[in-house]
Amino acid sequence: xxxxxxxxxxxxxxxxxxxxxxxxxxxxxxxxxxxxxxxxxxxxxxxxxxxxxxxxxxxxxxxxxxxxxxxxxxxxxxxxxxxxxxxxxxxxxxxxxxxxxxxxxxxxxxxxxxxxxxxxxxxxxxxxxxxxxx
Amino acid sequence: xxxxxxxxxxxxxxxxxxxxxxxxxxxxxxxxxxxxxxxxxxxxxxxxxxxxxxxxxxxxxxxxxxxxxxxxxxxxxxxxxxxxxxxxxxxxxxxxxxxxxxxxxxxxxxxxxxxxxxxxxxxxxxxxxxxxxxxxxxxxxxxxxxxxxxxxxxxxxxxxxxxxxxxxxxxx
Numbered sequence: 671x672x673x674x675x676x677x678x679x680x681x682x683x684x685x686x687x688x689x690x691x692x693x694x695x696x697x698x699x700x701x702x703x704x705x706x707x708x709x710x711x712x713x714x715x716x717x718x719x720x721x722x723x724x725x726x727x728x729x730x731x732x733x734x735x736x737x738x739x740x741x742x743x744x745x746x747x748x749x750x751x752x753x754x755x756x757x758x759x760x761x762x763x764x765x766x767x768x769x770x771x772x773x774x775x776x777x778x779x780x781x782x783x784x785x786x787x788x789x790x791x792x793x794x795x796x797x798x799x800x801x802x803x804x
Numbered sequence: 805x806x807x808x809x810x811x812x813x814x815x816x817x818x819x820x821x822x823x824x825x826x827x828x829x830x831x832x833x834x835x836x837x838x839x840x841x842x843x844x845x846x847x848x849x850x851x852x853x854x855x856x857x858x859x860x861x862x863x864x865x866x867x868x869x870x871x872x873x874x875x876x877x878x879x880x881x882x883x884x885x886x887x888x889x890x891x892x893x894x895x896x897x898x899x900x901x902x903x904x905x906x907x908x909x910x911x912x913x914x915x916x917x918x919x920x921x922x923x924x925x926x927x928x929x930x931x932x933x934x935x936x937x938x939x940x941x942x943x944x945x946x947x948x949x950x951x952x953x954x955x956x957x958x959x960x961x962x963x964x965x966x967x968x969x970x971x972x973x974x975x976x
Contacts, residue, residue: 688835691835691837695837695864696837697836698834698835698836699834700833700835701832701833701834701835702830702831702832702833703830703902704828704829705826705827707827720903720904721826721827723902761902763903766899766903767903769899770895770896770902771896773895773899774895774896774899775892777835777891778888778895781868781888782888783837783864784835784865784867784868784886784891785865785886785887786889787887787889
C-alpha cells in the first residue's frame with residue numbers, strides 16, 4: 671500500500687476525487703475512519719486513551735477485471751475503468767479538530783451531487799411545472 | 805443492518821458502539837451516484853422535460869450513506885441522506901467521535917435519549933459476557949432482548965439484532 675499522505679496532499683487528492691466523481695455523476699467515493707492501533711508500539715509506549723485516527727479514501731474501483739463489462743464488450747466501460755484511487759492519512763489526536771474542520775469543508779464542497787437545500791424546492795416546482803406545460 | 809431514521813440517532817448509536825469497541829469500530833461514508841442502469845432508464849424522460857436548465861439537474865441525485873461497523877461484535881449501523889446541508893454537521897460530529905467524545909458531549913441529545921442509550925451500552929457489554937459464560941446464558945439473552953424492546957425503538961433495533969444472534973447460538 672502507498673504510504674500515508676500529509677494532510678495537505680490528502681485534501682487536494684480528496685478534492686480531485688470528489689470533483690471527478692461529481693462531474694461524471696457516476697461512481698462512488700468511500701471515506702473511512704478508524705482508530706490506528708499499531709501493534710508494535712503497544713508494549714513500549716502505551717497511550718490507549720487517545721489513539722491516532724487513520725483516514726482512508728478510495729473510489730472503490732478494483733484492479734481485477736469486471737466479468738460483467740467484459741461480457742457486454744462495451745467500449746466506454748473499458749475506457750472508464752481507471753486505476754483504483756486509494757489515499758490515506760493519519761491524524762494525531764491533537765490535530766483532530768483542525769483536520770476535521772477542513773475535512774468537513776472539503777467534503778461539503780466536493781459532494782456537489784447531493785441536494786442543495788435552497789435549490790431543491792425551487793427546482794422541484796419548476797420541474798413539475800415544466801412537465802405539466804409540455 | 806438497520807437504517808436509522810435520523811442522523812441524531814445514528815450518531816448516538818455510533819458513539820455508543822465506539823465506546824464499547826473503540827479499537828475495531830470504523831466509520832465509513834460512501835458518497836455515490838445511482839448505478840448507470842437506473843440512470844439510463846430514467847434518461848429518456850428527463851432531457852425532454854428540462855430543456856432550458858443545464859444538464860446537472862437532470863443528472864441523478866447522489867446519496868451519502870454512513871455506516872458504522874464493528875467486525876468483532878458484528879454491529880452495523882447505517883444512515884442515508886442526500887442533503888448537502890447535513891454533510892458539514894455530520895463530518896464535524898465524526899471528528900468528535902474520533903476524538904472519543906461521549907454521547908453527552910456530542911451535544912445533540914434530548915433528555916430522554918441518553919437513558920435509553922445507556923441501556924444499550926449495557927447491551928453491548930452483555931453479549932461478550934455471555935460468550936464466556938457459555939450456552940446457558942442464552943436464556944438471559946432472550947430476556948434482555950425483551951427488556952430492550954420495551955425501552956425504545958432505536959436501541960431495540962441495534963441491541964435486538966445482537967441478542968437474536970446470541971439466542972440462536974444458544975438454542976442450537
